[in-house]
Amino acid sequence: MEKIIINGSKRLNGEIAVQGAKNSVLPILVATLLIDGVSVIHNCPCLSDVDATIKILTYLGCRVTREGHTVTVDARGVSKNDVPETLMHEMRSSIVFLGGILGRTGKAVLSTPGGCEIGLRPIDLHLSAMEQFGATVKTENGLIICSAGEKGLTGTKITLSFPSVGATENIILAGVLAKGTTVITNAAREPEISDLADFLNRCGARIHGAGDSTVTIEGVNKLCSTEHTVIPDRIAASTYMIAAAVTNGRICLKDVIPSHIGPAVQPLREAGCDVRVSGRWVCLSAPPRLHRIRMIRTMPYPGFPTDVQAQIMALTSVCEGTSVIVENIFESRFKHIGELIRFGAKISAEGRMAVVEGVRKLYGANVKATDLRGGSAMIIAGLCAEGTTQISEIHHIDRGYEKPEEVLSFLGADIRRVKDDEKIDSE
Numbered sequence: 001m002e003k004i005i006i007n008g009s010k011r012l013n014g015e016i017a018v019q020g021a022k023n024s025v026l027p028i029l030v031a032t033l034l035i036d037g038v039s040v041i042h043n044c045p046c047l048s049d050v051d052a053t054i055k056i057l058t059y060l061g062c063r064v065t066r067e068g069h070t071v072t073v074d075a076r077g078v079s080k081n082d083v084p085e086t087l088m089h090e091m092r093s094s095i096v097f098l099g100g101i102l103g104r105t106g107k108a109v110l111s112t113p114g115g116c117e118i119g120l121r122p123i124d125l126h127l128s129a130m131e132q133f134g135a136t137v138k139t140e141n142g143l144i145i146c147s148a149g150e151k152g153l154t155g156t157k158i159t160l161s162f163p164s165v166g167a168t169e170n171i172i173l174a175g176v177l178a179k180g181t182t183v184i185t186n187a188a189r190e191p192e193i194s195d196l197a198d199f200l201n202r203c204g205a206r207i208h209g210a211g212d213s214t215v216t217i218e219g220v221n222k223l224c225s226t227e228h229t230v231i232p233d234r235i236a237a238s239t240y241m242i243a244a245a246v247t248n249g250r251i252c253l254k255d256v257i258p259s260h261i262g263p264a265v266q267p268l269r270e271a272g273c274d275v276r277v278s279g280r281w282v283c284l285s286a287p288p289r290l291h292r293i294r295m296i297r298t299m300p301y302p303g304f305p306t307d308v309q310a311q312i313m314a315l316t317s318v319c320e321g322t323s324v325i326v327e328n329i330f331e332s333r334f335k336h337i338g339e340l341i342r343f344g345a346k347i348s349a350e351g352r353m354a355v356v357e358g359v360r361k362l363y364g365a366n367v368k369a370t371d372l373r374g375g376s377a378m379i380i381a382g383l384c385a386e387g388t389t390q391i392s393e394i395h396h397i398d399r400g401y402e403k404p405e406e407v408l409s410f411l412g413a414d415i416r417r418v419k420d421d422e423k424i425d426s427e
Contacts, residue, residue, distance in 0.1 A: 001392070001395075001419075001420045002394055002417050002418065002419055002420065003390050003391060003392050003394060003417070003418055003419075003420060004379065004382075004390075004391040004394050004397070004404075004405055004415060004416070004417055004418075005388065005389070005390055005391075005415065005416050005417075005418055006364070006379065006382035006383060006385075006388065006389040006391070006413065006414065006415045007364075007387075007388050007414035007415075008362075008364055008382055008383055008384055008385040008386060008387060008388075008389060008414075009247075009384065009385070009386055010247065010383070010412055010413050010414050011247050011248055011249045011412060012243060012244045012247045012249035012250075012251055012383070012408070012411040012412050012413060013244075013249050013250050013251065013411060013412050014251060014252075014410060014411045014412065015251065015252035015253070015254060016240065016251065016252075016253060016254070016407055016410065016411065017253075017254050017255045018232040018233055018236055018237045018240075018253050018254070018255055018256050019043075019045040019232070019233050019236050019401075019402045020043035020044055020045045020069065020230035020231070020232065020233060021045075021191075021192060021195065021230055021231050021232060021233040021234065021235075021236075022045060022047055022049060022050075022233055022235070022236075022399075022400045023093075023165070023190070023192045023233075023235070023307075024191075024192040024195040024196065024230050024231050024233075025041065025043075025044050025045065025050060025053075025230045026049060026050070026053050026091075026093055026096065027093075027096050027169045027173070027192070027196045028041060028195065028196055028199050028228065028230065029041065029044075029050070029053045029054070029057065029071065029073065030053065030057075030096050030097055030099075030100040030173065031100060031173060031196060031199060031200055031203075032057070032062070032073040032075050033057070033060065033062070033075050033078060033097075033100040033101065033103075033104045034075075034100060034103055034104055034173065034176060034177060034200075034203075034223050035073075035075055035203055035223045035224065035225060035226075036075065036076055036222060036223070037074070037075070037076060037223075037224060037225035038072060038073070038074045038075075038076075038225045039072070039073045039075070039203075039225060039226060039227075039228070040070060040071075040072050040226075040227040040228070041070065041071045041072075041073070041199075041227075041228055041229075041230065042069065042070050042227065042228065042229040042230065043069055043229045043230040043231075043232075044066075044069050044070065044071045044230060045069065045230075045233065045402040046069070046402045046403070047398065047399060047400060047401070047402060048090075048091075048395065048398045048399050049090075049091045049093070049399045049400065050071075052087065052090035052091040052094070053091070053094075054066070054071065055087055055090070056083055056087050056088075056094070056097060057073060057075075059080065059083065059084070059087060060078050060079070060080045060081075060083075060101070061075075061077040061078040061079040061080055062074060062075045062077065062078060063077060075104075078104055078105065080105075081101050081105040081106075081107045081108055081109060082108075082109035082110070083097055083101070083109070083110050083111070084111075085111040085142070088110060088111045088112070089111070091399065093166060094110075095110070095112075095123055095126055095166055095170070096166055096169050096170055096173070097110060098110060098126055098130065098144070098146065098170050098174075099126075099130070099169065099170035099171065099172070099173030099174035100173045102130060102135060102146050102148060102153070102174055103153065103173050103174045103175075103176065103177050103178070104177075106147065106148040106149075106152060106153075107145075107146065107147045107148065108144070108145075108146045109143055109144070109145050109146075110143070110144045111142055111143055111144070112142065112144070123144075125160060125161065125162070125164050125166075125167040126164075126166065126167050126170050127139075127144065127146075129158050129160075129167060129170060129171045129174070130146050130170075130174060132156045132157075132158050133148070133153040133154060133155075133156055133174055133175070133178060133182075134148065134149070134151065134152075134153055134154045134156075135147060135148050135149070135153060136149065152178070152179060153174055153175075153177070153178035153179070154178060154179050154180055155175060155178045155179060155180030155181045155182040155217070155218075155219050156180075156182055156183075157182075157183045157185070158171055158182065158183070158184050158185070159184075159185040159186055160184065160185065160186040160187065160188075161186070162186075162300075163186050163187060163188040163189065163213070163300045164188060165188040165190050165192065165193065167188075168184060168187045168188040168193055168215070169188075169193065169196060171184050171187075171217075172184075172193075172196060172197065172200070172207060172210075172215065172217060175217035175219060176200055176205040176206075176207065176217060176219065176220065176223065177219060177220065177221070177222075177223070178217075178219040179219055180219055181216065181217065181218050181219065182216070182217040182219070183214065183215070183216050183217075184214065184215040184216075184217075185213070185214055186213055187209075187210075187212070187213055187214065187215045188300060188301070189211055189212060189213060189300065189301050189302065190300075190301040191211070191231060191234065191257070191260045191301070192231070193210050193211060193215075194210045194211040195230065195231045196210070197210030197211075197215075198210075198228070199226070199228040200223070202226040202227075202228055203223040203224055203225070203226050204220055204222065204223050204224050205217070205220060205223060206218035206219075206220060231257060231260070232255050232256045232257055232260070234256075234257070234260040234261045234264075234305075235305065235307045235308060235373075235400070236400070236401060236402075237253050237256050237260075237261050237282070238261055238264035238305070238308045238311065239308070239311050239376050239380070239401070240253065240407065240408075240411075241253065241261075241264070241265075241268060241273075241275075241282070241284050242264075242268070242308075242311045242312060242314070242315050242380055243379070243380050243383055243408065243411075243413075244284055244286060244411070245268055245271065245273050245284065245286045245290060245315055246286075246290070246314065246315050246318055246380055246381075246383060246384040247286070247383050247384050247413075248286045248287070248288060249284075249286055249411070249412075250283070250284065250285040250286070251283070251284055251411060252281055252282070252283040252284075253281065253282045253283075254280065254281050255280055256280055256281070256282050257280065258277040258280070258282055261282065262302070263301070263302055263303060263304045263305060264304065264305065264308050264312075265282075267293045267296055267304070267312060268284065270291065270293050270294070271287075271290045271291050271292075271293055271315065271319060272286070272287035272289075272290055272291045273285065273286050273287065273290075274287075289319075289320050290315065290318060290319040290320065290358075291319060291320055291321065292316065292319045292320060292321030292322055292323045292358060293312070293315075293316055293319065293323045294323065294324065295323075295324045295325075295326070296309070296312060296323070296324070296325045296326070297325075297326045297328055298325075298326070298327050298328050298329050299328055299329075300329070306327065306328075306329035306330060306333060307373050308373070309325060309327055309333060309373070310333070310336045310371075310373040310374045310376065310377035311373065311376055311377050311380055312325070313325055313336070313337070313340065313347070313354065313356060313377060314336075314340060314345075314377040314378075314380040314381045315380065316356040316358060317340055317343070317345035317346075317347065317356055317358060317359065317362060317381065318358055318359060318360070318361070318362060318384055319356075319358040320358055321358055322355060322356065322357050322358065323355075323356045323358065324353065324354070324355055324356070325353070325354045325356065326352055326353050326354075327352045327353075327354075328352065331352065333371075333373075334349050334354060335370040335371060335374055336370050336371075336373075336374030336377045336378070337349055337354060339365075339367040339368060339370060339374070339377075339378055340377065340378075340381055342365040342366070342367050343362040343363060343364070343365050343367070343381045343382075343385050343389075344359060344361070344362050344363045344365075344385075345359065345362060345381070346358075346359055361385075361386055362381055362384060362385040362386070363385055363386050363387055364382065364385045364386065364387030364388040364389040365385070365389055365390075366389075366390045366392075367381075367382075367389065367390070367391055367392075368391065368392045368393040369391055369392070369393045369394055369395075369396040369397050370393075370396070371396050372396050372397065372399045372400045373400075374396070375391065375393070375394060375396045375397035376397060376400075376401060376404070378391045379391065379397070379404060379408070379415075382415075383408070383413055383415070392420075394417070405417045
């Protein structure tokens with residue numbers, strides 16, 4: 001096991017490139033199952049969730065190789081339709097294999113997924129969608145068993161009760177090789193949905209409207225080999241901007257798509273940050289003292305992302321004044337509050353609402369990463385805190401951020417990764 005050690009109060013300054021999007025690369029790698037050939041995926045970040053996805057693809061019979069940030073998947077040898085429980089539990093978004101395996105083999109046997117415990121992700125949306133394609137769905141002994149039968153999957157009209165990203169991805173994956181046309185109403189609009197559709201369309205799929213609330217998929221008989229470059233990670237970009245803001249820093253991010261991070265930029269401007277956009281560059285300069293952010297409500301895209309809620313809460317902990325944060329997506333996504341309080345933050349929560357009374361200074365503490373984004377909030381708090389911070393259970397952070405200690409060190413932070421038994425010397 002490892003820890004991250006931070007000696008805080010160091011101003012971040014400089015420019016960095018943003019990693020490939022975690023929430024894009026995972027469904028795209030799953031989509032390679034549908035191609036009877038070789039897929040080359042560029043800009044794949046080095047994350048434990050990507051490693052877990054590759055393990056599952058390999059188990060299913062794919063030949064997978066990795067060179068730097070490029071992953072090559074040869075899916076011609078797919079021979080299995082189940083995913084062992086041990087592999088499913090390595091990542092929370094593993095349910096997206098449902099549509100990919102069912103679309104490729106006509107049957108999928110999965111256990112319930114693992115990952116961060118941030119609240120229920122209603123897989124009933126996924127299962128109901130597969131039933132609407134004509135598949136039979138059974139759950140027994142902790143397993144989900146879906147079968148398309150002899151007739152295979154048939155295109156249909158599916159209306160989602162909530163614009164679930166995972167359910168939208170699963171429907172797209174199941175629909176591209178289904179007979180006939182599939183229409184998704186109230187589809188998720190996240191950029192990662194568009195990226196998945198772009199990849200599949202390069203392979204010969206016919207997906208229209210990805211990124212809008214209505215998506216149409218015309219089934220095709222076969223998908224062909226292609227190359228694709230994953231979009232930049234809007235959540236990582238937002239995280240590093242917030243890290244610069246709390247340290248009164250100035251950073252520039254290159255290789256970003258500014259429109260994707262717009263929902264996070266507005267609160268940073270409200271906090272007094274100067275954010276400037278030019279092409280695929282975004283630069284942020286922080287004021288001497290951040291202003292309060294009156295109200296943040298997490299919402300499906302293009303609203304403020306739930307995946308940035310923990311990080312912005314760390315920022316509001318040191319803002320001048322009181323901020324209010326409402327979490328509308330997941331009911332258990334305030335677990336980081338207790339850890340932020342260890343730094344000296346003043347936060348009270350009831351239900352889905354948190355009230356943050358900004359303090360002038362946080363102080364280094366021994367904390368843990370409660371989940372992926374909660375872990376990045378611990379890093380942000382540690383960067384601006386006075387003294388030394390130790391963060392344990394950082395395997396959560398490694399699910400979504402590629403070597404964050406190296407990125408932040410390059411920007412001027414005093415941060416390092418150590419083994420649990422390594423002696424820690426503070427300033």
